[in-house]
Amino acid sequence: MTRLATQDLIINVPGRSAGTALNLTIEPGQVWGVLGTNGAGKTTLLHTLAGLNAPRSGQVCLGNKPLSQLRRRQVAQQLGLVFQERLDGFPATVLETALIGRHPYLSLWQMEGADDYARAEAALEALDVAHLRHRLVSTLSGGERQRVAMATVLTQAPNIWLADEPTNHLDLHHQSAVMALMAEQAAQGSAVMMCLHDLNLAARWCDHILLLYPSGEACWGPRDTMLVPSALERLYRQRLATVEVDGAPVFVPIQAPLTDHE
């Protein structure tokens, strides 16, 4: 089990002068939600945590080693990233797509073996896309492709999950199923961080929240201290009504002018 930590991390968002230095520790078993407006830097943050973007300053540590000192292959054996956008490239079937999740574990001359196939099949099953295994990914709907992308990372079996809007394009049932899968991964000892636009999914499934403001400011902490209406209204510049369902807050945007902040 590995934890992901940042030391004085400032992400590199073009045109932004500074921001809050992030000192985060994402422990195994935790589920973090990243909330912020469009362009606040949520995707940049996830890509920086995965080592795909260089930070403006500070560093990211995987376990007790700085990410910059690890080989990409070592990183990929521990950390998986679900992208928000995907290139189509050349046509590939659903099963082939899930199988590339095994890439970090196979040596140069090795072919995928029965075990790798079994993992890919199990992941497709878990994401409810096993019946599509021989279809070309380019022929699938947006939601099905999203689930195939999740299945690829599940095949990769990382113990740190970074998911960029994992519920994009998904119907309600599959949104819930994907969030349950993330919770299950955390319960088995993974650390999970995902960017979300749905406050109510964050309220129900995340135990820690990071709020990212367009200015680069950020604040983070346990869910109950972060998901308070005043902070969220300031974040989104949107009035919210709050009701409680099943012991969790539900936020509903309402048409009313903001009064308490500018």
Place this chain on the structure above:
Amino acid sequence: MVARLWQPLGLLALIAVAAMLFSLAVGSAQLSAAQLWAVVQGQGDALARTMVIELRLPRALSAFAVGGLLAVAGALMQVLLRNPLADPYVLGLSGGASIGALAAMLAGVGGVLISGSAFLGALFSTFLVFGLAHGSGGWTPSRLLLTGVVVAAGWGAVITLMLALSPAERLPGMLYWLMGDLSYARTPWPPLLLLIATCVLLIPLGRSLNVLARGPQQAAALGVDVRPLEWGIYIAASLLTAAAVTTAGSIGFVGLVVPHMLRLLLGNDQRLILPACALAGGTLLVLADTLARTMIAPEQLPVGVITALLGVPTFLFLLYRSR
């Protein structure tokens, strides 16, 4: 798993051997299967042996090597640029090589100097395109592609200018070089060894290329060191193309169409596609060259014309019935 790779490759290898034998038997003097078998065993009459071993075999091997190099280079470029229209010539390589070769011909030198000059032209064009595409930021596939296309267009204009200014008696040789002509090939071994070495080196990289085909970020997230791999592909594809162009002039079409045909038939696993390209590209050019030197014998046709005439309908047919 392994059978999935070896079955199609074995079949392609058999077809390649058959094409080679066909090319050895056919020509101004036809050999029967029995005569060819005798030559292969080291017997038969001396004239037939000289013809097969000293004339037809080196030329057929050269054709095979050049076709294989072009097809593998095309497959690599398509993965690198993630663009199905990429081929070894789209980045201006053949233009640079052509200028080198034509300049040597204009200067009146022959033989090795034409090849050497073509090779230098190809390398110059490679570095020019790469340097310009790099620009002040990093290079991206679309920027590399655009730079290459524009540089290639520039070379095209220079080639036309050189043809317009050259004396009439040199024109046929120049035009044949531009359409591809295997009678320029001297020894088949350098391109053939390069082709074999490339295939051996590429097989372990095939899975990384599969991941790279899904985009550099996805590849990096799955543990691929993207930058060195992309550089390596670019340099390898350039070298393969330069070697092919230097051996046989600029033969179009093989690098674009052979990888696509194979993708339509065999799927997109680069571990299968790259060696399959070497075999199928080689086979296509062996057949095309055999036709080029026999159809209106004793005259020869430019082999590039034949590759296009054979490949265009086959490719369109496969594309038409693909899902």
